[in-house]
Amino acid sequence: xxxxxxxxxxxxxxxxxxxxxxxxxxxxxxxxxxxxxxxxxxxxxxxxxxxxxxxxxxxxxxxxxxxxxxxxxxxxxxxxxxxxxxxxxxxxxxxxxxxxxxxxxxxxxxxxxxxxxxxxxxxxxxxxxxxxxxxxxxxxxxxxxxxxxxxxxxxxxxxxxxxxxxxxxxxxxxxxxxxxxxxxxxxxxxxxxxxxxxxxxxxxxxxxxxxxxxxxxxxxxxxxxxxxxxxxxxxxxxxxxxxxxxxxxxxxxxxxxxxxxxxxxxxxxxxxxxxxxxxxxxxxxxxxxxxxxxxxxxxxxxxxxxxxxxxxxxxxxxxxxxxxxxxxxxxxxxxxxxxxxxxxxxxxxxxxxx
Ligand code: 13P
Ligand code: SF4
Numbered sequence: 001x002x003x004x005x006x007x008x009x010x011x012x013x014x015x016x017x018x019x020x021x022x023x024x025x026x027x028x029x030x031x032x033x034x035x036x037x038x039x040x041x042x043x044x045x046x047x048x049x050x051x052x053x054x055x056x057x058x059x060x061x062x063x064x065x066x067x068x069x070x071x072x073x074x075x076x077x078x079x080x081x082x083x084x085x086x087x088x089x090x091x092x093x094x095x096x097x098x099x100x101x102x103x104x105x106x107x108x109x110x111x112x113x114x115x116x117x118x119x120x121x122x123x124x125x126x127x128x129x130x131x132x133x134x135x136x137x138x139x140x141x142x143x144x145x146x147x148x149x150x151x152x153x154x155x156x157x158x159x160x161x162x163x164x165x166x167x168x169x170x171x172x173x174x175x176x177x178x179x180x181x182x183x184x185x186x187x188x189x190x191x192x193x194x195x196x197x198x199x200x201x202x203x204x205x206x207x208x209x210x211x212x213x214x215x216x217x218x219x220x221x222x223x224x225x226x227x228x229x230x231x232x233x234x235x236x237x238x239x240x241x242x243x244x245x246x247x248x249x250x251x252x253x254x255x256x257x258x259x260x261x262x263x264x265x266x267x268x269x270x271x272x273x274x275x276x277x278x279x280x281x282x283x284x285x286x287x288x289x290x291x292x293x294x295x296x297x298x299x300x301x302x303x304x305x306x307x308x309x310x311x312x313x314x315x316x317x318x319x320x321x322x323x324x325x326x327x328x329x330x331x332x333x334x335x336x337x338x339x340x341x342x343x344x345x346x347x348x349x350x351x352x353x354x
Contacts, residue, residue, distance in 0.1 A: 140219030
């Protein structure tokens with residue numbers, strides 16, 4: 001039974017209601033006060049009384065299930081600060097997935113992230129609270145498309161963004177994330193490198209590595225492609241002291257307007273280090289929310305866009321996922337080794353050694 005399926009939602013909610021005390025509760029809010037202190041700038045206290053019973057139930061259940069929750073930086077604050085054990089950008093989550101000791105991984109993010117965890121942990125159970133959490137980039141390309149590009153550019157290495165299906169990863173030479181794309185492309189042998197599936201990331205990387213001829217697939221992130229350079233210029237004109245930092249899935253014109261461009265973790269690191277008085281984080285909306293409390297002096301301007309896929313994950317479906325041990329993510333056996341090779345090659349090339 002899926003809590004996300006319209007037919008099942010009533011029955012699933014009733015089952016949760018019988019198993020846990022999920023009514024809004026000031027007592028639960030008091031018990032979880034330390035967690036609330038991390039989100040009080042963005043979640044009103046009455047709303048926390050609604051979240052707190054779920055936070056309490058999830059944190060207790062994950063111990064019973066020997067589970068760890070990996071959460072992407074785009075998760076909402078009640079997930080990011082309330083129940084995540086490990087949070088980060090796609091690169092950090094992939095690296096952390098290689099170190100997990102627990103038997104169950106609950107991936108709070110989108111489907112390709114859960115697949116990456118499964119590829120790196122084929123013997124573990126990987127759950128995603130809503131398997132419909134997709135990604136416009138991952139959906140834009142197939143393994144057959146990779147074969148066509150290889151035929152078009154014989155001998156060129158294929159660097160695929162981790163925002164791809166297991167099938168596409170398995171057909172690629174190496175993966176990259178927004179944190180290491182330029183480093184990976186620069187390390188490829190040969191003059192020409194094929195980058196898939198994000199055309200804007202590829203253009204932004206190509207500008208950084210003039211020594212390589214970068215060719216690309218024309219996929220795009222539906223969240224980042226909507227930002228325009230004009231709108232960012234308007235923010236700067238309104239207050240010239242506004243810092244603008246952007247994700248490299250944005251167009252090159254938007255990136256050119258930014259004071260800094262980096263992965264979601266890179267953007268958070270930049271704000272922590274520079275503590276701007278006012279900042280526009282040109283990315284998904286939860287990013288500002290998740291750092292608002294630790295940076296009380298910073299005013300977060302929010303011309304952000306929501307990722308509808310990331311927003312499918314909620315406290316309710318995380319609890320259901322752990323309670324019912326659904327929805328399990330599987331990767332066809334024959335794809336595991338070649339896809340793991342592409343992800344591991346990226347980790348070996350770029351992960352900090354300790
Ligand atoms: P990061 O790897 O920078 O976290 O980005 C993932 C993503 O989906 C951004 O849209
Ligand atoms: Fe995919 Fe864009 Fe959503 Fe990231 S923000 S998961 S790239 S659609």
